[in-house]
Amino acid sequence: MTNDDLEIKRGLKDIYIDTTKSSYIDGKNGRLFYRGYDINQLANNSTFEETSYLLMHGELPNERELEKFDSELKSARKLPDKVIEIIRNVQSSHPMDVLRTSISALSAFDVDVNDNSREANLRKGIRLTAQSPAIVAAHDRIRRGENVIPPDENLSHASNFLYTLTGEIPDKEDGKLLDKDFLLHAEHGLNASSFGARITASTQSDLHSAVTTGVGILKGPSHGGAAESVMKMAMDIGEPDNTEEYIKNLLNNRGRVMGFGHRVYKSVDPRAIHLRDDAKKLGERKNQTKWYSILESIAELMVPYAKKGICQNVDFFSGAIYYLMGISEDLYTSIFTMGRIPGWTAQVMEQFEKNILIRPRLLYDGLLDIDYVPIKKRS
Ligand code: ACO
Secondary structure, three states: OOHHHOOOOHHHOOOOOOOOOOEEEEOOOOEEEEOOEEHHHHHHHOOHHHHHHHHHHOOOOOHHHHHHHHHHHHHOOOOOHHHHHHHHHOOOOOHHHHHHHHHHHHHHHOOOOOOOOHHHHHHHHHHHHHHHHHHHHHHHHHHOOOOOOOOOOOOOHHHHHHHHHHOOOOOHHHHHHHHHHHHHOOOOOOOHHHHHHHHHHHOOOOHHHHHHHHHHHHOOOOOOOHHHHHHHHHHHHOOHHHHHHHHHHHHHOOOOOOOEOOOOOOOOOHHHHHHHHHHHHHHHHOOOOHHHHHHHHHHHHOHHHHHHOOOEOOHHHHHHHHHHOOOOHHHHHHHHHHHHHHHHHHHHHHHHHOOOOOOOOOOOOOOOOOOOOOHHHOO
16 A cells, blocks of 8 residues: 555544544534533533533433432542642642642542542542542642632532632522533533543553543643633733724734634534623623623624634633633633543543554654764764
8 A cells, every 4th residue: 555545634633433422512503412411401400510420420310329429529529638738839830730730649549540440430530520629729729828728518519619719608600600611511522632531541541641631632722721812812802992903913814713613513612602691691790791792792703704614612701701700810721621520531431441542643754764874974
């Protein structure tokens, strides 16, 4: 076979590597399903805890099962002291770097670390889901010179995160909104970070290693880092009246409008629709409507790009929501990560169930048989 016979699919666009039951994206019609359930039904009726159970177990829990799952999550919220110590030592790094380092470090304290059975992965998935918000909150407080706040068992996963971050019991509506945001970020097909997590699992490594891989990949602005970039863009714009000039300049210079475009969705991401309405209401509730107005004016300017399949994605409004909740900009990608742990867990378990080493190939297009010249004879 010659090189000419090989077809290269750069970026693995539209390549299917296996089957899944975790989620389905209908990119043409802007629909998303977790385990067969439409994301709109889940966003309107479920909670992050219940949806995490659905993703990890494959079906919705009954009351007793959800109670048990929730209590397992709650009892896993506290971090080992030695991990808090590591966080102190790396506190000046970006929160995503701290999260990646701390998740990796947690493996040293997890009794199930090398057990790849389904039961052990469920236990580890629950622990990592509960521990990730604890890492992010502890780090943010430590770097602000504040004490680390112990978890509150009376609060939901999302409200407890806000409480341990700010030290104040959050407004019920803020807790509910963050719960929905976590749910909307929980799982999403073979996105780059889930692919990375699966590659790690395919070598028969372990869940902590796979999730650590996922965090490293999610950090990039082409993936989870976009929420932070959207809010930076909104701040650079400053006032709704400046939007047109800013966006035209950006596009004329072949820049990318952050929070727009997606490899799979060629119409509006259904998650963005939920967050758009929520960002609007939150801005009104907090008497800060300017940010939504800026985002809305960007969206209006981008309408002609919808024809090319460049539409709003999940990250377009999420940054504004976190900003209005008073969360530091550099925590936005970590919040996305916290939501995604159940999805990574579900996919890693799927990978282990019918494992095959993921090992594609690169087509070599360099020279061959070059003579080795000793260093002293090289010019
Ligand atoms: N703004 C302006 N133009 C865009 C944008 C954008 N946000 N996204 C894509 N395009 C254009 C590209 O310039 C390119 O145009 P060209 O064909 O004239 O060169 C065309 O659309 C195709 O772009 P690709 O990068 O090839 O498309 P791909 O599917 O690889 O990109 C991606 C997807 C990386 C998400 C891209 O849309 C992007 O960079 N968006 C901005 C960052 C962002 O919001 N990322 C979050 C994604 S969602 C998530 O990960 C949770």
